Amino acid sequence: MTGTLGAGKGTISQLLIERGLRHYSVRDFISKEIEKRGLVVNRDNLVYVGNDLREKNSSSYIVEQVYELAKKDGGNCVIESFRTQGEIDALRKKDDFFLIAIDGNPGIRYSRISERASETDRISFEVFLANEQREIFSYDPNKQNLSKCISMADFKILNNGTIDELKQNVEIILQDIERKTKKAPVSKRSEYLSWDDYFMGVSILSAKRSKDPSTQVGACIVNEDKKIIGIGYNGFPKGCSDEVFPWAREGGFLETKYAYVVHAELNAILNSLGRDLRNCTMYVALFPCNECTKAIIQSGIKRVVYLSDKYADSDSVKASKKMLDAAGVRYDRIIPKEKEIILKFEV
Numbered sequence: 001m002t003g004t005l006g007a008g009k010g011t012i013s014q015l016l017i018e019r020g021l022r023h024y025s026v027r028d029f030i031s032k033e034i035e036k037r038g039l040v041v042n043r044d045n046l047v048y049v050g051n052d053l054r055e056k057n058s059s060s061y062i063v064e065q066v067y068e069l070a071k072k073d074g075g076n077c078v079i080e081s082f083r084t085q086g087e088i089d090a091l092r093k094k095d096d097f098f099l100i101a102i103d104g105n106p107g108i109r110y111s112r113i114s115e116r117a118s119e120t121d122r123i124s125f126e127v128f129l130a131n132e133q134r135e136i137f138s139y140d141p142n143k144q145n146l147s148k149c150i151s152m153a154d155f156k157i158l159n160n161g162t163i164d165e166l167k168q169n170v171e172i173i174l175q176d177i178e179r180k181t182k183k184a185p186v187s188k189r190s191e192y193l194s195w196d197d198y199f200m201g202v203s204i205l206s207a208k209r210s211k212d213p214s215t216q217v218g219a220c221i222v223n224e225d226k227k228i229i230g231i232g233y234n235g236f237p238k239g240c241s242d243e244v245f246p247w248a249r250e251g252g253f254l255e256t257k258y259a260y261v262v263h264a265e266l267n268a269i270l271n272s273l274g275r276d277l278r279n280c281t282m283y284v285a286l287f288p289c290n291e292c293t294k295a296i297i298q299s300g301i302k303r304v305v306y307l308s309d310k311y312a313d314s315d316s317v318k319a320s321k322k323m324l325d326a327a328g329v330r331y332d333r334i335i336p337k338e339k340e341i342i343l344k345f346e347v
Contacts, residue, residue, distance in 0.1 A: 002082040002149040003102035005132050006109030006121075008159040008166060009081050012102060015170050022077040024066045026050075043123075043131055047144065050083070054142035059086025067091060083135065083144040088152050096181050100173060101153030104160050105335060106132070158337055165194060195226060196305060197336050199283040205343075206233045207264065207285065211242050212257065214249060219268035219284040221277060221301065229275045232267025236260050265292035269299050277301050287311065287331075290319035297327045304331040 003009050017023050030050045031041045039045050054061055063082060067090075070077045082088055082099065091097045110128050113121040123131070135144035150156065155173045159166055172190045179187065193201065199220050206218030210233040221230035236245050240260060248256050262270075265288050269277065278300030282288075287309045288296060296304065304324070311317050324331055 001078060001080045001100045001102070002088075002146065002153065003100075004104070004109060004136075004146060004150075005128065006111075006113040007102040007104045008112070008157075009102055011163070011166060012100065012157075012170055013078055013080050015167060016078045019174065020076070022070065022073055022075060024070050024077055024079045026062055026066060026079065026081055026083070029062055029066050047135065051143050054084065054086075059084045059141045060090035063087035064090055067094070082149050083146060084141060085145060085148050085152065086141055088149060098155065098177050098180075099149075099153045100155045100157065101150040102157045102159050103150060104158060108160055158335070160335055161194065161196060193341075194337055196283075196334050197338055197341075199228070199281075200285070200305065200307065200334065200336060201341050202228065202231065203264075203283045204285055206231050209233045210235055210264075211247075212261070213247055215286075217264040217284065217286050219264040219282055221268050221272055222281045222283065223275075223277075224279055229277070229280065230268040230272030232262075232264045232269070232271050234261055234264045235267070237262055263289065263292050266295050269295050269301075281305060287317050288320055289316045290323070291316075293320040293323050297323060297329060302329055304329065305334055306331065307334065307336075309333060 001009050001012060013023050013025075027046065030046055030053070033053065034041050034045050034049050037049065039049070050062060058064075063079065064087075066079055070079065079091075088099060106129065107125075110125050113123075113128070132146075136146045137148070138145050155176070157166070157169045157173075159169075175187045176190065199222050203218040203220040206220065207216040208218075210216035210218070212234055216234065218233045219231070220228055223229050236242055237260070245260050246255055246257055249258075250256065253259050265282060265284055268282065280299075280301045281303040282296060282301050283305045285307045287306045288304060309317070321331070
């Protein structure tokens with residue numbers, strides 16, 4: 001396994017241990033060497049001693065030593081974590097080797113290491129980013145090159161979601177590995193959408209119904225059972241013809257769309273037809289304005305998932321966040337696993 005700081009390598013290791021795999025750690029191997037040298041085990045010394053061992057022996061030396069320990073014990077295992085191309089090249093020559101890479105949003109990853117608060121994790125966000133930058137790339141084959149390692153992975157996980165989503169990804173990978181090594185029966189397809197991508201996709205598809213020539217926004221409300229109970233897009237109220245009422249963005253207030261348009265978020269709430277929205281989640285591409293935020297809070301919605309915050313500096317969005325924070329409504333920006341979804345009207 002390879003991956004960035006705080007991406008979830010330890011969590012995946014624990015999941016694999018629970019599945020019966022033995023666990024071996026490159027970090028533990030280097031830590032023992034650090035202690036032999038009478039040094040303090042911290043991130044700087046982990047990097048320094050790791051680089052020193054590779055330079056004096058070979059780029060794959062550490063991992064090959066760990067591999068020999070694993071081979072002696074026998075059975076399936078997980079080795080955490082690869083940091084140079086040479087380490088991967090060396091184990092590619094072994095039987096049944098698969099590399100899993102895990103990454104995630106830097107802010108989310110920093111929150112994770114802050115929560116676990118180990119001796120090497122008590123750092124500022126600036127130091128966290130600097131440490132990662134030091135390890136992400138190098139022309140020296142004996143030094144960390146995480147970007148290259150990640151690019152060489154057989155399986156990649158973007159871990160920005162819940163622990164359940166991570167478990168689901170790991171299960172899919174294990175099934176794929178089992179199929180490749182034991183020719184297991186065909187299992188379910190693995191290229192399906194995550195829940196967040198699915199519901200955000202529904203909101204974006206809904207936006208295609210909007211007739212606004214400048215901005216099309218859709219919203220989707222989902223209850224705790226992951227059932228859609230409200231969908232909406234920006235447009236005029238019933239009975240207000242989009243052929244008569246203005247779509248202009250500039251001019252006198254009554255000559256612009258702003259006097260008449262109902263935003264996607266409010267339409268989704270109204271279209272829920274009186275259903276209980278308490279503890280629901282709203283998916284919307286654009287961060288809600290202050291007016292829609294009032295309706296979101298009053299309806300009982302407890303989470304807002306959005307794609308873009310391009311109006312973050314506007315007073316409207318600042319007011320929205322102030323109200324959401326005060327009301328205890330969570331708002332999360334997601335990075336979709338899929339860059340695009342192509343709809344084909346065929347089966």
